[in-house]
Amino acid sequence: MKNLVVLTGAGMSAESGIKTFREMGGLWEEYDVMEVASPQAWENNPELVMRFYNERRKKLLKASPNEGHKGLVELEKYFNVQIVTQNVDDLHERAGSKNILHLHGELRKVRSTVDPNLVYEMDGWELKIGDTCEKGSQLRPHIVWFGEAVPKISDAAIICDKADIMVVIGTSLNVYPAAGLLDYAPNGIPIYLIDPNDVGTGNSNITFIKEKAGVGIQQLINILKEKYSLND
Numbered sequence: 001m002k003n004l005v006v007l008t009g010a011g012m013s014a015e016s017g018i019k020t021f022r023e024m025g026g027l028w029e030e031y032d033v034m035e036v037a038s039p040q041a042w043e044n045n046p047e048l049v050m051r052f053y054n055e056r057r058k059k060l061l062k063a064s065p066n067e068g069h070k071g072l073v074e075l076e077k078y079f080n081v082q083i084v085t086q087n088v089d090d091l092h093e094r095a096g097s098k099n100i101l102h103l104h105g106e107l108r109k110v111r112s113t114v115d116p117n118l119v120y121e122m123d124g125w126e127l128k129i130g131d132t133c134e135k136g137s138q139l140r141p142h143i144v145w146f147g148e149a150v151p152k153i154s155d156a157a158i159i160c161d162k163a164d165i166m167v168v169i170g171t172s173l174n175v176y177p178a179a180g181l182l183d184y185a186p187n188g189i190p191i192y193l194i195d196p197n198d199v200g201t202g203n204s205n206i207t208f209i210k211e212k213a214g215v216g217i218q219q220l221i222n223i224l225k226e227k228y229s230l231n232d
């Protein structure tokens with residue numbers, strides 16, 4: 001089976017009712033990113049940071065995977081699908097995708113502030129001051145904040161390096177190193193980008209599908225079935 005690598009961003013979850021970051025009314029219009037998603041923010045005002053992630057976690061518990069997430073699961077019938085997501089939601093998991101790498105962390109997990117290897121699944125949505133790890137230190141969101149290293153970026157680059165087909169869905173490609181993963185795609189492989197808006201990529205070898213994820217992924221499935229003579 002060919003390796004189909006999918007790089008997803010916030011737009012992947014937009015049709016599930018999860019806000020994107022940089023569109024009109026997006027999260028970064030509502031909050032100052034450096035006040036809620038950076039180590040300095042955590043240092044200066046951990047309650048505000050916790051509230052920001054608690055509110056997003058609460059919304060996530062009420063959200064469901066959309067047709068786009070389900071379409072990526074359908075592609076697993078025909079390809080070895082590896083998802084590399086910038087999203088911290090668990091909608092790819094809940095849709096049934098099997099191979100998922102979270103570049104920027106996971107909203108439903110928390111981790112120790114004294115030992116980053118101590119990571120815990122959260123049952124509910126609320127993390128509070130005083131919630132501690134087994135070593136007694138305060139728990140923090142298991143999120144990669146601005147200014148922090150992206151521990152899984154080299155794993156993601158290796159995955160992209162082995163792609164036979166690359167798909168980019170719902171990301172403005174504004175944030176590095178995630179946006180740089182496109183450069184790891186082997187020269188000449190087909191690259192498809194699904195987004196209802198224009199996205200600057202600097203890569204001339206991209207087929208744009210100017211649709212929302214739910215519609216665009218179905219169009220992509222039809223394109224790939226035709227191109228690779230796939231049948232059910």
Ligand code: APR
Pocket residue numbers: 008009010011012014015020021022023026086087104169170171172173174175194195196197199211212213214
């Ligand atoms: N289907 C597909 N794409 C969509 C949809 C949709 N229904 N709705 C919006 N989009 C597109 C937008 O056009 C935009 O290109 O999703 C993209 C969202 O871009 P951003 O809000 O910048 O989100 P993203 O690219 O994922 O941000 C990357 O920035 O703030 C950090 O860590 C955060 O992971 C995030 C990173």
